[in-house]
Amino acid sequence: MLHNSTSYIDTVTLGVTGASGSGYFLRLLQSMVNNNVKVFLLLSEAAQIVLKTEVGEDWPSEIHSLNHFLIKRFKAKEGQVTALASKDWFSPVASGSSAPNKMVICPCSCGTLASISQGLSNNLIERAADVIFKERGQLIVMPRETPFSTLHLKNMLTLSELGATVMPLAPGFYHQPTSIEELQDFMVARVMDHLKIEHQASKRWCE
Numbered sequence: 001m002l003h004n005s006t007s008y009i010d011t012v013t014l015g016v017t018g019a020s021g022s023g024y025f026l027r028l029l030q031s032m033v034n035n036n037v038k039v040f041l042l043l044s045e046a047a048q049i050v051l052k053t054e055v056g057e058d059w060p061s062e063i064h065s066l067n068h069f070l071i072k073r074f075k076a077k078e079g080q081v082t083a084l085a086s087k088d089w090f091s092p093v094a095s096g097s098s099a100p101n102k103m104v105i106c107p108c109s110c111g112t113l114a115s116i117s118q119g120l121s122n123n124l125i126e127r128a129a130d131v132i133f134k135e136r137g138q139l140i141v142m143p144r145e146t147p148f149s150t151l152h153l154k155n156m157l158t159l160s161e162l163g164a165t166v167m168p169l170a171p172g173f174y175h176q177p178t179s180i181e182e183l184q185d186f187m188v189a190r191v192m193d194h195l196k197i198e199h200q201a202s203k204r205w206c207e
């Protein structure tokens, strides 16, 4: 798998699917950029629809335009955030010889949850997750649905047994949040902790 380039503290593949909760990934991606992490961004078609519906942001669908847009949107360095097309099988994340060894799917739809639990690899998000499993890397999936069906729960169990961390988008309230952003940052902090990346997103228990 990919060894980290010296200018970034880490490299992470961030898959974004069409579950509700675009605000979570926006703040997670911003936190990664702010903390000098290089990101390969994989956005599903449904993720773009949900983003527009929930946040009102209409991002370019063409990949070169999207990459230009992302630098400005997240105040990223040139090359820090690279969006990849859903069938870009020649990209670094599609092969065990070049993929980062950390991947987060936030939010994770129940459709993608099912696909990756069965190793379908029908798009780049699914393929990148499959590569993580075969290379024994770190995969964190952040599903959002309510209630969960028995099938959703079985798929989560399968993923957990395969070594993934299943981290439902279910923020706590004990830090007494006063804004949506503070609730979102609760989840950002949890995932950044699991990735072992320094962050300033949220206070820890007892702080």
Ligand SMILES: Cc1cc2nc3c(=O)[nH]c(=O)nc-3n(C[C@H](O)[C@H](O)[C@H](O)COP(=O)(O)O)c2cc1C
Residues within 6 Å of the ligand: 016, 017, 018, 019, 020, 044, 045, 046, 047, 049, 050, 053, 108, 109, 110, 111, 112, 144, 145
């Ligand atoms: C506004 C909106 C909200 C959605 N919320 C959820 C959700 O919370 N959880 C979920 O599993 N699917 C949700 N969906 C349905 C998924 O987007 C849909 O199943 C899609 O096929 C997922 O594809 P993807 O996994 O490739 O992104 C939502 C769709 C829309 C348009």
